[in-house]
Amino acid sequence: MEISDNIIKWAHQALKELYKVEDTELKLVVNETRKDFDGDYTLVVFPLTKYSKSSPQQTAEDLGAYIVERSEIFSAYNVVKGFLNLSLSDASWSQILAHLRTAGLEINLADADETVMVEFSSPNTNKPLHLGHVRNILLGWSTTKIFEACGYNVVKTQIANDRGIAICKSMLAWKLFADGATPASTGTKGDHFVGEYYVLFERKLREEYTTWQSTDAAQSLLEQSTDSSDPESFFKSYKNKYFNEYSELGAKAKSYLQRWEAGDEEVVALWKQLNSWVYSGFDETYDSLGVDFDKIYYESNTYLRGKEFVKTGLDNGIFYQKEDQSVWVDLEDAGLDQKIVLRSDGTSVYITQDLGTAELRYQDYQAKRMIYVVANEQDYHFKVLFEIMKKLGAPYADGLYHLSYGMVELPSGRMKTREGTVVDADDLLLEMREQVVSNAVEKGGLEDLDQESMDQVYDQITLGALKFFMLKVAAKKNMVFDPAESVDLQGHTGPYVQNASVRISSILRKYGDKARADWSRHVPIDAGKELIKLMLSWQDVLHAACKSYDPSQVANFSYQLAKSFHKYYHDAPILRAEPEVQAFRLELITQVQKYLKYSFDLLGISIPERM
RNA sequence: GGCCGCGUAGCUUAACUGGAUAGAGCACUUGACUACGAAUCAAGAGGUUGCAGGUUCGAAUCCUGCCGUGGUCACCA
Numbered sequence A: 001m002e003i004s005d006n007i008i009k010w011a012h013q014a015l016k017e018l019y020k021v022e023d024t025e026l027k028l029v030v031n032e033t034r035k036d037f038d039g040d041y042t043l044v045v046f047p048l049t050k051y052s053k054s055s056p057q058q059t060a061e062d063l064g065a066y067i068v069e070r071s072e073i074f075s076a077y078n079v080v081k082g083f084l085n086l087s088l089s090d091a092s093w094s095q096i097l098a099h100l101r102t103a104g105l106e107i108n109l110a111d112a113d114e115t116v117m118v119e120f121s122s123p124n125t126n127k128p129l130h131l132g133h134v135r136n137i138l139l140g141w142s143t144t145k146i147f148e149a150c151g152y153n154v155v156k157t158q159i160a161n162d163r164g165i166a167i168c169k170s171m172l173a174w175k176l177f178a179d180g181a182t183p184a185s186t187g188t189k190g191d192h193f194v195g196e197y198y199v200l201f202e203r204k205l206r207e208e209y210t211t212w213q214s215t216d217a218a219q220s221l222l223e224q225s226t227d228s229s230d231p232e233s234f235f236k237s238y239k240n241k242y243f244n245e246y247s248e249l250g251a252k253a254k255s256y257l258q259r260w261e262a263g264d265e266e267v268v269a270l271w272k273q274l275n276s277w278v279y280s281g282f283d284e285t286y287d288s289l290g291v292d293f294d295k296i297y298y299e300s301n302t303y304l305r306g307k308e309f310v311k312t313g314l315d316n317g318i319f320y321q322k323e324d325q326s327v328w329v330d331l332e333d334a335g336l337d338q339k340i341v342l343r344s345d346g347t348s349v350y351i352t353q354d355l356g357t358a359e360l361r362y363q364d365y366q367a368k369r370m371i372y373v374v375a376n377e378q379d380y381h382f383k384v385l386f387e388i389m390k391k392l393g394a395p396y397a398d399g400l401y402h403l404s405y406g407m408v409e410l411p412s413g414r415m416k417t418r419e420g421t422v423v424d425a426d427d428l429l430l431e432m433r434e435q436v437v438s439n440a441v442e443k444g445g446l447e448d449l450d451q452e453s454m455d456q457v458y459d460q461i462t463l464g465a466l467k468f469f470m471l472k473v474a475a476k477k478n479m480v481f482d483p484a485e486s487v488d489l490q491g492h493t494g495p496y497v498q499n500a501s502v503r504i505s506s507i508l509r510k511y512g513d514k515a516r517a518d519w520s521r522h523v524p525i526d527a528g529k530e531l532i533k534l535m536l537s538w539q540d541v542l543h544a545a546c547k548s549y550d551p552s553q554v555a556n557f558s559y560q561l562a563k564s565f566h567k568y569y570h571d572a573p574i575l576r577a578e579p580e581v582q583a584f585r586l587e588l589i590t591q592v593q594k595y596l597k598y599s600f601d602l603l604g605i606s607i608p609e610r611m
Numbered sequence B: 001g002g003c004c005g006c007g008u009a010g011c012u013u014a015a016c017u018g019g020a021u022a023g024a025g026c027a028c029u030u031g032a033c034u035a036c037g038a039a040u041c042a043a044g045a046g047g048u049u050g051c052a053g054g055u056u057c058g059a060a061u062c063c064u065g066c067c068g069u070g071g072u073c074a075c076c077a
Helices: A003-019 A046-052 A056-070 A090-102 A131-149 A165-177 A190-213 A216-224 A231-245 A248-261 A265-289 A307-315 A350-365 A376-392 A425-443 A451-471 A494-511 A526-536 A538-547 A552-571 A579-602
Strands: A030-032 A041-044 A074-080 A083-088 A115-119 A153-160 A295-298 A319-321 A327-330 A338-342 A369-375 A400-405 A408-410
Touching: A003 A030, A003 A041, A003 A046, A003 A056, A046 A056, A056 A074, A056 A083, A083 A090, A090 A526, A090 A579, A115 A131, A115 A350, A131 A153, A131 A265, A131 A369, A131 A400, A131 A408, A131 A425, A131 A451, A131 A538, A131 A579, A153 A350, A165 A190, A165 A248, A165 A265, A190 A216, A190 A231, A190 A248, A190 A265, A216 A231, A231 A248, A248 A265, A265 A425, A295 A350, A307 A319, A307 A327, A307 A338, A307 A350, A307 A376, A338 A350, A338 A376, A350 A376, A369 A376, A376 A400, A425 A451, A451 A494, A451 A552, A494 A552, A494 A579, A526 A538, A526 A552, A526 A579, A538 A552, A538 A579, A552 A579
Parallel strands: A115 A153, A115 A369, A153 A295, A369 A400
Antiparallel strands: A030 A041, A041 A083, A074 A083, A319 A327, A327 A338
């Protein structure tokens, strides 16, 4: 029972009878009526005047009279300019409520047995997860829930970037300076432990570099440089080259990388040791965020893949080889550049690996759709990747989607490792939880719960606050994360929505199992009508969220519903109402809670019974 | 500099993808708790939707050009 579809159907019928319009494809727009006008739903008639050959007002009058006379659910209409406002009849409200009791929360947008793969998180294994990862993880998780709700089989995956120079830096620093320390011996979470050695490496390297800058060799390089007279900026831009050509630490780290690629036993064992520490740390963080994965791919297993792709691409003439043996693809006809896909020494580059991984995943799951949740700094990379896939004719090429999201910035600007402004995921959760506990203690009311139940409620509120804060903003926008504001539990927040449900639980608990009167003839107050209309729009919201890969639409829905409920709660006494009224209201808030819980579940947020 | 995003109240943001007088939250001012739970509600103030053109019945939304801002332009990942 979709009201807007219903209106469109009537409008088409009216157009046919009144104006002999046969075009059933004609696109009509129906909105919910704005609050300042009478009515529940509004049909925009401006585009129809070319058929009616009369003014917008007259056309709307004609359509309104036609529909109200014949339809049972609309009892009145009014016209403002070219807008036809239709009002639902008194009798239809309880019918719609009855309908909502059994209406499905899920929809089906998928082909039979259609699988979609969602990649998210995808961390480097040399340091802990931070705020940026949190946005990624929450977006990815909610996306999987939304696709499941739309009938897809979903495979949650990530690629662990577990090899490369970064982890080698941590390995080397640990080897040189740790003196055998472990996460267990120091009481440190594994990923933080390894991260500390990465930071230590960078610090030692900086010290080494500073010392080197005053050597004769460095000074003569500075004098020879033409593009920069200022020593500070010269050495800043020279750092990479220093690392690669002069640095002792750099040379050692690079030798680790080479030995790793050669399968050197000692280095591989060290690498495994550090990574295992990191994974156990990540697992804790994922666990406290309430997320998990079906399948993890490791870069160390896949980074050599993709070469067969390059070969077929060469055979098909899609790629070409330069004299130095490097392989390239020309994407200029698609508005992109020429891009290298294989180095002159025959080794893979980043994109080669992604080509191979996509193919591997397709072999594993036959998913014709793959969603990559990756920050927008890689927009260009994914354009190139998808374009290459198309050229290669991969059967899943059209189903590849980059769910690009904006950077998370702090009020002071972008997070910078150098300046120590990176917000650690675990620290953030702890701080927010402290705030939640202190608010709850001040507010009181949970004293009779045992410690375990109380802890669970605190966790639910903490995660509700964090997840809602991050998911309410449209993914592609950069967002400003204000730690102070994020722990605010009032206003446009997760706890505000949770509180609506908690209030409903409280009423239902107090009412108990007593029998309820017949409510089928009751007509709700305005705030109740608002709730019914909102719930009726749910399937459209879910549809749009899925089509646009956008959890923020679900977040906005739940907030709207909670806000309308809080008003209803204020306007409509329930336990003190007459039996018939009471029964209607109990049913209404039962349904509201169902929609609140379900929409929040799609955001990855659970709702407590008390808070 | 080329290419790709993004500019909405002091701050954080929404607007059903072209529809009515641009909605909310925070902060600010004011009112409502011997209560179905005040993590709430109600009211006030706050806007030339970066600027200038264009497209049409109608533009925050589409087009063009500026301005600001971020990202990206490696045989790094």
